[in-house]
Amino acid sequence: MKYPSSYYARALAEVLATDNLSEEAQARICQRFLALLTRHGMRARAKKILREAERLLLARTGRRKVDIEFARTPQESADKLFGSFLKSSDVVTTRLNPALIAGVRLTINDTMRLDCSLKRKLQQMFPNASQYT
Known part of the structure; x- marks a missing residue:
């Protein structure tokens, strides 16, 4: 069984x-x-x-899993960029995602997402543009 x-x-x-x-x-x-x-x-x-x-x-x-995706290699570490947001007990993973074009995307515990990427903003401005490419 x-x-x-x-x-x-x-x-x-x-x-x-x-x-x-x-x-x-x-x-x-x-x-x-x-x-x-x-x-x-x-x-x-x-x-x-x-x-x-x-x-x-x-x-x-009581810990959080935080995934941070950057479009380009950041000049500073994620701890410096998001120091006020991150806790010392957080499990942080960072990775590059060129598909974001520009900006950053944060995912907390695989549920909450903060998407500050140019890709999302372009999709909001031109929702039907993907069918022409």
């Missing part, structure tokens, strides 16, 4: 949320968890399960 992906994610998040786990123990738990997914035929859904487990673990610890 296969269980829903959310069950696996919840189980992994609960185990990893326990205090006093060394990095070795966490690595061993993750290896065994992947072996369990393989045995249960859920390896194809591993990405979805791990993403959900990360979300649950961050929510349990």
